[in-house]
Amino acid sequence: MTFIPSLHPLKAAAATLLLALAATAGAQQPAPAGTLEKIAASGKAVLGVREASPPMAYMLGAGEKYVGYHVELCERVLKDIVPAAKLEYMAVTAQNTIPLVQNGTLDIGCGPTTNNLARQQQVAFALTTYVSEVRMATRVDSGITTLDQLAGRTVSASTGTTAVQLLRKRERTNNVSINTMLGKDHLESFLLMESGRADAFVLDDNLLAGIIANSKNPTAYRIAGEPLGSEPIALLFRKDDPAFKAAVDGALRRLMKSGELERIYTKWFVAPIPPKNTSLNLPMSAVLKQLVLEPNDKPLESYAK
Structure with missing residues (x-):
């Protein structure tokens, strides 16, 4: 029982009621919404992108247009699963990507982030879309x-x-x-x-x-x-959000099965890319081709075995 000292009986009753209402309101606070619900409520999806990681994610020109292989994959995935959402881009670094995903600032990380066991304790990863x-x-x-x-x-x-x-x-x-x-x-x-x-x-x-x-x-x-070493690279998002992971992985599987993911890969790794219209001449590796046929989200440690 809560003790309220030196109050008039009516004031004490009112105070007790307020405390009870506050406790009830606290108990009825909804659990944090999943990413899909968060995007639906805000009308936007926030993408974490890099400014200087070509061809995966980089800024093009002074207009702050973000492009790259993983940026395009993020855009295609989000347009598939949340087509009405506005896409908002936020520049991040290798150091702050995971904290910003963890605290909900970012809905999805689109940079070249390695999937390993230590990071899996903090965030979740989509199916592997590059092996570097x-x-x-x-x-x-x-x-x-x-x-x-x-x-x-x-x-x-x-x-x-x-x-x-x-x-x-x-x-x-x-x-x-x-x-x-x-x-x-x-x-x-x-x-x-x-x-x-x-x-x-x-x-x-x-x-x-x-x-x-x-x-x-x-x-x-x-x-x-x-x-x-060889490293699996993947999109990332909040941990313990199975609905969002299932949606992202489902969209990636469709891109893989249709051949669209390989076309996007060729666009960024084989064809000339901006700003200088030069080619990286990095055809898809045998390992990645196999992952397109048999997708998985295994961490770095499985590649070291």
């Missing part, structure tokens, strides 16, 4: 062609990416020292290598190809060395 190889970009005149040559050198990587973890793992495994210099985004990380402050830049092969193709002098750089 983490490799290094170097200046052609650097003479660096193998990962072994990174020992004792400075290597750039973007904050929040799995490339950072893979570099540290290589240090431990090979008992070498690599000075990892972190950029806030991929363009800053590339600039560290371009300007000579870093000897190499480590990132997913597709992103490296996109950044090199759009650089001031594409022929001055190359992707070299063996892969540090």
Whole structure:
């Protein structure tokens, strides 16, 4: 029982009633709405996109138009499952994507995010729509062609990416020292290598190809060395929202079955892409072709086995 000191009997009764009403209202608060309900109520879907991760997600021109393979997949999926919703784009980084999905600011993350077990504790992932190889970009005149040559050198990587973890793992495994210099985004990380402050830049092969193709002098750089690892890349959204995951996965399956996903892939990885209308020349891998035939959402750890 709640004790209300020094009140007139009528005031005490009123106060008790107010407390009871407040308690009842608190008990009757609805559970947080699922993503589909949230989008229906607001009339909009918020997409998390990257500003500098071509060809997966990047900003084109000064008009803040976002384009790329994963941006287009997000758009196609949302137009399928919530056709009346307005699409709203929010620029995010590798570091803040997951927190913004967790707190409901983003309805879906459309950047190149790796699906791994640690992240599955925080968010949910859609079916895998790209499998990347983490490799290094170097200046052609650097003479660096193998990962072994990174020992004792400075290597750039973007904050929040799995490339950072893979570099540290290589240090431990090979008992070498690599000075990892972190950029806030991929363009800053590339600039560290371009300007000579870093000897190499480590990132997913597709992103490296996109950044090199759009650089001031594409022929001055190359992707070299063996892969540090292979990683499944997928769209992401709130955890514990099975209805939204089922809707997103269903839309992706339809794109895969119809051949439309492969056409979208070719548009961004094989055909010339803006702003310089250069081609990345990265045909769909055998692994991704198999995933289109037999889709799954397995994490990175299953690829390491």
